[in-house]
Amino acid sequence: MGPYTITYFGVRGRCGAMRIMMADQGQEWKEILIDFSDWMKGDLKASCVFGQLPKFEDGGLVLYQSNAILRHLGRNHDAYGKDGKEAALIDMMCDGVEDLRLKYGKMIYQEYDTGKDPYIKDLPNHLDKFEAVMAKNKTGFLVGDKPSFADYSLFEVLLNHLVLCSSCLDTFPSLKSFVEKMSARPKIKAFLGSDAYKKLPINGNGKQ
Numbered sequence: 001m002g003p004y005t006i007t008y009f010g011v012r013g014r015c016g017a018m019r020i021m022m023a024d025q026g027q028e029w030k031e032i033l034i035d036f037s038d039w040m041k042g043d044l045k046a047s048c049v050f051g052q053l054p055k056f057e058d059g060g061l062v063l064y065q066s067n068a069i070l071r072h073l074g075r076n077h078d079a080y081g082k083d084g085k086e087a088a089l090i091d092m093m094c095d096g097v098e099d100l101r102l103k104y105g106k107m108i109y110q111e112y113d114t115g116k117d118p119y120i121k122d123l124p125n126h127l128d129k130f131e132a133v134m135a136k137n138k139t140g141f142l143v144g145d146k147p148s149f150a151d152y153s154l155f156e157v158l159l160n161h162l163v164l165c166s167s168c169l170d171t172f173p174s175l176k177s178f179v180e181k182m183s184a185r186p187k188i189k190a191f192l193g194s195d196a197y198k199k200l201p202i203n204g205n206g207k208q
Contacts, residue, residue: 003028007044007055009036011204012197014066015054016160018073021152023191025077036204067094067153074149081144089143093133093150100126101157104164105203112207120165127172130154134174140181147182155182163208 004022008015010033022029034044034053045051049064056062056069058076063069074080074090081087103126107119130142139145142154158179161168169176182188191197202208 003030005030005032005057007032007034007057008053009034009039009204010200012156012160012200012202013204016202017149017153017156018054018056018066018069019197020156020188020191021070021073021077021079021149024147024152024185024187025073025079026187027073027077067098070094070149070153079146079148079152081148086144086148090148090150093130093142093148094153096129097150097153097157101153104157104160108203108207109205112205116164120168123161123165123168124171127168127175131172131175134178140174140178151178151182155179160202160208163202 004027006015006018006029008031012019019029039045039053044053048055052064054066054069055064056072058072061072063072071080071091071094081090103119107115111119133142134140137143141147141151143150155178158169158175162179169179183192
């Protein structure tokens with residue numbers, strides 16, 4: 001299948017998790033990078049279903065909304081659980097990661113100067129939920145015994161938070177082990193070390 005095509009800005013942003021997932025799955029993809037000044041002209045924006053990027057193309061299928069794209073990749077690459085029960089739990093965990101991602105994004109883009117320290121102070125109250133799930137599952141993943149699209153999303157969010165606060169996982173052994181294990185997967189390790197990954201800032205405003 002594929003190659004897929006991603007149309008997005010020159011940042012990791014909302015495409016970070018899907019890029020890591022595709023890399024780990026050995027899936028090729030093409031990137032169309034959009035300059036923000038071109039985006040502001042409005043033609044591309046008007047063509048997007050919700051007026052937002054990323055845009056994801058899989059043959060004739062065009063998708064928007066990053067979590068819908070992750071779910072599509074989960075179905076395509078056997079990363080959506082072994083049955084309906086696991087799939088439902090994976091959906092739940094993906095939505096939990098999204099809650100944390102939205103809080104992070106609000107701090108980065110709206111409250112960085114005044115909100116960074118309070119955010120970091122409150123972060124354990126959000127990470128402990130994922131720690132509990134990971135510790136209970138005992139496989140090193142959120143659900144089941146192999147990575148799902150929710151794991152890739154959580155992994156990418158945790159990488160961003162480690163840049164924000166390098167000690168944020170020190171009191172969460174299951175999450176710390178999870179990040180180490182995911183980072184050591186050969187294809188992920190190669191991707192995270194690539195120029196294609198390292199050259200892109202985490203966020204569009206340069207704050208991290």
